[in-house]
Amino acid sequence: MPPEDPLDVWRRPERSNVGPKPEHSRAVIAAAAIEIADKDGLGAVSIRRVAASIGAGAASLYRYVRSRDELVDLMIDAVSGEYDLKQSSEPAPMQLLGLALQGRTIMHRHRWLAPLLLTRPSMGPSALRYLEHALAALESAQMSGPSKLRTVAMMTAITSAFVQNELASETSSGDTARDPNGSTRYLAEAVQSGRYPLLAAALTGQHEPDGPDDVFTTIIATYLEGAGLPGPPDPAECR
Template sequence: MPKQEKQEAGTNLDHSARGPKPAHSREKIARVAVELADERGLDAVSIRAVAQQIGAGAASIYRYVDSSDQLLDLMVDRVSGEYVFDELTGSPEGQLLELAAQGRAIMHAHPWLAPLVQTARVPGPHTLRYLESALNALTSTALSGTQKLQTIAMLTAITSAFVINELSQQNAQPRGVTEVQQALASGQYPLLTAAFLQGATTVDQDEVFGSLIGNYLRGAGVFEA
């Protein structure tokens, strides 16, 4: 190989081929950050905290992650790798319902995720694969490219809002129950009282979620009622 070609080839090699082998990786940093958030909540996650978990100095982590925002991007992308796309078949609405159901399950497995996906994030490879799969589900529809992306974004927004509501109900402590009961018993709020009495004692959240997503997809023109 000519000398110039050797030099050019050398510039394409991973930096780890020259000098000491990196002690960490973005994948490892993201994994530790996700584990930390799962255990202690998102507020416990910082570059310094991740460095402590790894047993390294914060300065060494900055070799791989530029900022806290980028760390959050890596975390979102890592858990996006939990989607399973191989079994997505059938109608566009069926595939999107499956993706939404998987997203809901992933957000429950990582309770810090739902609020985070409602903010602007830089997509990584797992997130891009999710978008590609969702777009593939919409190939047979008459939606434009922009409309398809908007549909997918709304699907994520609805799912995350639903999960946030579910988690808030699970974590809520009963407050003012007696006061509400007394107010309803006063007879001053007949419509509200009737609504409470007509409500089911138990609600199938899976059914509610499926209906919510289905109604949105109908409105978005993915399929007709």
């Protein structure tokens, strides 16, 4: 059996010209799968359970998706459609920061999403519209096409990694044996010991972040500046 083509779900038409008229749609199927994943995690999503949730037989669902992998691809693309891609005249860094902030919100809404974006980027229509919008923000930037693509991809990867860390922290927050301020105190003690002068210099003048929103905004702004975009957004103006 030839290997499955991960892009075939986007190449073939949703409705066949032969056979009975479809009773469902990919959008309905994806929405049902997303509801299951949001409630019980991605591991709970299966062709059989999704079929049952929309009142269909598991066998009939294979008329729409040929595998669970295709189902997951539909889910990723469906949530990619949750971005607000309205046109903006703001500078490129501000537009990209806005997309990153939206992405973080979407990944928190669908807690199963962030790890997937690091391993299986979507090529569906909603994902491509997002990419086109991000590239439009970079249209006037003095960067090559491949550099623009890498900038957008890395911004998504940073957002995904940040959200995964946030979710992991939430999961472990019930551990009463761990002092949430312990890491900060330990770092302060290490710096004050005098054994790490370069670290002490790097931390000099650093303000205490107001919270994860401030930290995330600063990380994205700093990355965009490093990527070559002038005038990174001021985190204080974006909160």
